[in-house]
Each structure stands twice: as structure tokens, then as C-alpha cells.
Amino acid sequence: MKSALLIAIGLVVAVPAMALAKPRVAIVSFEGDKSGAVRDVVTEVIGEDVMLVGPKQVNRTVDRLGLDTSALADKDLKKLSKELNVDAVIQASYSKKDGTKQLHFKLFVHNKKRKGFKVEFASLKSKKFQSQLHDKMIERLDAEGDGDAPVVASKTKTPSGDDEDPIGGKKGKKAATDDTASALTTMKKKGGDDDTTEQEGRCCRR
Numbered sequence: 001m002k003s004a005l006l007i008a009i010g011l012v013v014a015v016p017a018m019a020l021a022k023p024r025v026a027i028v029s030f031e032g033d034k035s036g037a038v039r040d041v042v043t044e045v046i047g048e049d050v051m052l053v054g055p056k057q058v059n060r061t062v063d064r065l066g067l068d069t070s071a072l073a074d075k076d077l078k079k080l081s082k083e084l085n086v087d088a089v090i091q092a093s094y095s096k097k098d099g100t101k102q103l104h105f106k107l108f109v110h111n112k113k114r115k116g117f118k119v120e121f122a123s124l125k126s127k128k129f130q131s132q133l134h135d136k137m138i139e140r141l142d143a144e145g146d147g148d149a150p151v152v153a154s155k156t157k158t159p160s161g162d163d164e165d166p167i168g169g170k171k172g173k174k175a176a177t178d179d180t181a182s183a184l185t186t187m188k189k190k191g192g193d194d195d196t197t198e199q200e201g202r203c204c205r206r
Contacts, residue, residue, distance in 0.1 A: 023087040023141055026053040026080070028062060030103075031070045032094035038103065041124045042090070045134045050141065053084050077108035088114075088141055103133075107140055114140055 025046070030039050036055075043052060061083050062069060067076050069091065077089050089108040096102070100120050107114035117136055121129035 022049065022051045024053065024085065025050040025088045025090060025141070026058050026084045026086045027055070027090045028058060028069045028072070028080075030092045030094050033092075038092075038094050038124065041130070042092070042103075042133065042137075045130050046137050049134075049138055050088075053086060058084065074108070074113055077113075078111055081108060081111060090137075105137070105140075109141060109143075114143070 027039060027043060029036070030042075033039055039055070043055075046052075061080060065076075065079060065083065067080060070093075072080070072091060077091075081089050087110060090105065091108075092103050092105045094101070094103055101122065101124075103119045103121075104116065105119070106116045117140065119129065119133055119136070123129070
């Protein structure tokens with residue numbers, strides 16, 4: 001009986017401790033997201049794994065500090081992070097290009113700028129998009145520094161000059177060339193003749 005009671009008390013204490021282990025996160029308004037729909041989806045996607053500060057509190061604090069969310073410098077993010085008492089601040093810009101929707105994320109974690117990333121998607125309701133976004137965001141929030149390995153191998157440079165890890169979208173010319181070369185090498189190892197290999201190689205090109 002005594003052992004059962006001790007176990008029950010341990011469970012009660014353990015649950016709040018686990019909840020407190022979640023990082024406290026603030027999401028500022030996204031540039032280009034006039035309706036706030038994109039921000040809402042991001043909030044829903046990571047909501048179970050972090051403790052989110054309410055959007056009204058974030059907006060009030062931003063206004064009180066006189067900050068412009070479309071141009072937050074590191075010192076502004078540090079100030080906002082301190083005022084809201086959060087572990088991380090998430091900001092992003094939303095845009096559409098050639099029929100593809102894009103989100104460029106910038107993160108400020110533990111008073112330091114964290115490497116951002118880009119997500120390309122067709123629909124906010126896409127389960128694949130939401131899953132990729134969740135995994136990448138949680139990885140970035142949990143990472144100890146900027147040297148952690150990205151989910152995807154390729155990297156692109158944004159117009160602003162910041163390195164980002166892209167998620168989704170089409171492969172670039174170099175990636176397509178590398179894939180074709182790899183396919184040709186594999187077929188040659190299998191013993192295929194040159195004519196067959198060359199023909200199949202052309203089919204593989206994008």
C-alpha cells in the first residue's frame with residue numbers, strides 16, 4: 001500500500017516536471033501573412049511540443065517596445081525574448097513564387113540567432129508539409145548550436161544572404177545532375193552495355 005502511494009506521488013510530480021521541460025516559445029506576426037492563417041497553422045503544428053505564448057501577449061509586447069516585426073534586429077529579438085521570458089522567438093516571411101508558396105523562417109534561441117530554413121508547399125492543409133515543418137522546427141529549437149546536421153543535404157542562399165536549409169520544392173540543376181551520374185554509375189556496375197546505359201541515363205534526366 002505504501003509503495004503504491006509513493007508511485008502515485010511520483011507520477012503526480014513527474015507530469016508537471018515534464019511539462020516544464022518544454023521550451024517556452026513566442027511566434028511574432030509573419031510578414032506577408034495578412035490574415036494570420038499561416039501563423040495559426042505553424043502554432044498548431046508545434047503546439048504540443050512547446051509552451052507557446054499567446055499571440056495577443058506577443059503583439060502587445062511588440063507594440064509596447066515599439067518594434068517592427070518585419071525588420072527585427074538581433075538586439076530587438078533579444079529584448080523581446082527577455083520581456084516575454086521565452087527560450088525562443090520565431091519569425092517568418094510568407095510569399096508566393098511561380099505558383100509555389102514559401103515560408104522563410106528565422107529563429108532566435110537562447111539569446112542567439114539560430115540558422116533559419118525555408119519551406120515550400122502547395123497547401124497549408126498538406127500533412128506532408130505539416131510533418132516536415134514540425135520535424136525541422138523542433139530540431140532547430142532543440143539543437144545546441146548552428147553546426148547541427150540539416151534534414152536535407154542541399155542548401156540555398158536567400159536574397160538576404162542568410163544560409164537556409166530548404167524543405168520541399170524542386171531539385172536544382174546540380175542535384176539533378178548528381179542523381180543522374182549516380183544512376184549511371186549504378187547501372188554500369190550491374191554490367192549493362194554502354195548503349196542501354198546511355199539511353200536509360202537520358203530518361204533519368206529532369
